[in-house]
Amino acid sequence: MNHTMKWVIGMGRGGIVELVSSNEPSHPLPIPERLQPDRVTDEALYYTIRTERGEHRFFDQGVSAETLGYNGNLLGPMIELPTGKTVYINTINQLDEPTSFHWHGLVIPAAEDGGPHQAIEPGEQRQVRLDVDQEPGTLWFHPHPMGATAEQVYLGLAGLLYVTDETENELPNEYGVDDIPLIVQDRLFTDDGRLDYDRQMNVDGTVGDTLLANGAIDTTFDVTTNTLRVRLVNGSNARNLDFSLSNGEALTQIATDGGMLDQPVSLKTLTLSPSERAEIIIDFSGMATGYRLALQADGIPFTTFTVRDLTEQDGDWTDAFTEAPVAHKSSETARRLTLFGMGNMVTIDGKQFDPDRIDINVRQGSTEVWEIYNREDMMGGMTHPFHVHGVQFRILERDGNPPPDNERGWKDTVAVAPGEKVKIEMTFRETRTFMYHCHILEHEENGMMGQLRVN
């Protein structure tokens, strides 16, 4: 297929394969199914999630690729987690290798967190209990077994978690109509259309030339409402993505990884590093029927919105923003962490991951400020998306300055550029052993991960 002819292989780090436009005919954007609970009581919801091997045809002319999925062939359903409820999920591993179910961004005890210590063997199952007690937001789940996270995610294991409550009723929230998810991932394919995890062989993270939105190439979505809420997830293994609109107009960001911003923020370009999320509003009012507007990543359109007959929505989404902006002040720095290296030599504080070593001990209930420093090497270095399990944090400072307006919401991952020092503040509510790591999945696998024990 001629899309394979257009790879641009350079020597730069962190993005040696550039994105290209697909030559594929466009397809309707797949909307992940909303998972129906097996059972609902007054206090609890019960769900079942199983990992499966599957196959999926990505290209009209291609073969079926071998894939992995949750309750299906590729990616997974959207699981709703209402705040104040207890959610039980029966997790089943139907793969022929160990996996785990990590609830990225959920503030829950380490025993339910699904990190590398909670692998589930082939054919085994386990019920997790998630007491949902945090702000509404767009979270996600993915595997986290030792040594196989990057490949399992690459082959399709990723799903959506929506923490919900009534405070969102002012926002567009009709799932699949005016409130849509976009899991965006770059991938490499073989000439005949299979996912190619091995060819790129980049220890700094696998990057691809083809973008998928909810698992599909070159997608379209029919807009039928004045405003559309899009929940963006950078589900790439290693690529930072710069999102923009094809007409050059600004988009409006309303939420970060773990909750709403205090105020909407208008941006021409929105950058997300791997595992970061953002909710945006795109305003189509006044656009003529038939008008097409594309969402681009790194300047390459990947999802095209076509304006149909627009209906007014109830209410005004801007009413959801009534709070005065939170003042972000720095408190004393409790710890300094240094990210360093590339390839196989990536470290945090000079160390590589050791499951038998606890790197940081903190008291339950304590609030700490951490300064994350990305130390440059002789060649500069690369951005590391730093992620902490079991908490949502605030960014206090980037190199001594307040964070940009669109980073003033709850976060669980922060991109730290070469040479940069970022201060974050978090409260440790939940106990026992959590991971913190670079969310370039290959860096995490190469040891850029530490253990935090909350006692």
Ligand code: C2O
């Ligand atoms: Cu997305 Cu260790 O996590």
Ligand code: CU
């Ligand atoms: Cu996580």
Ligand code: CU
């Ligand atoms: Cu990294």
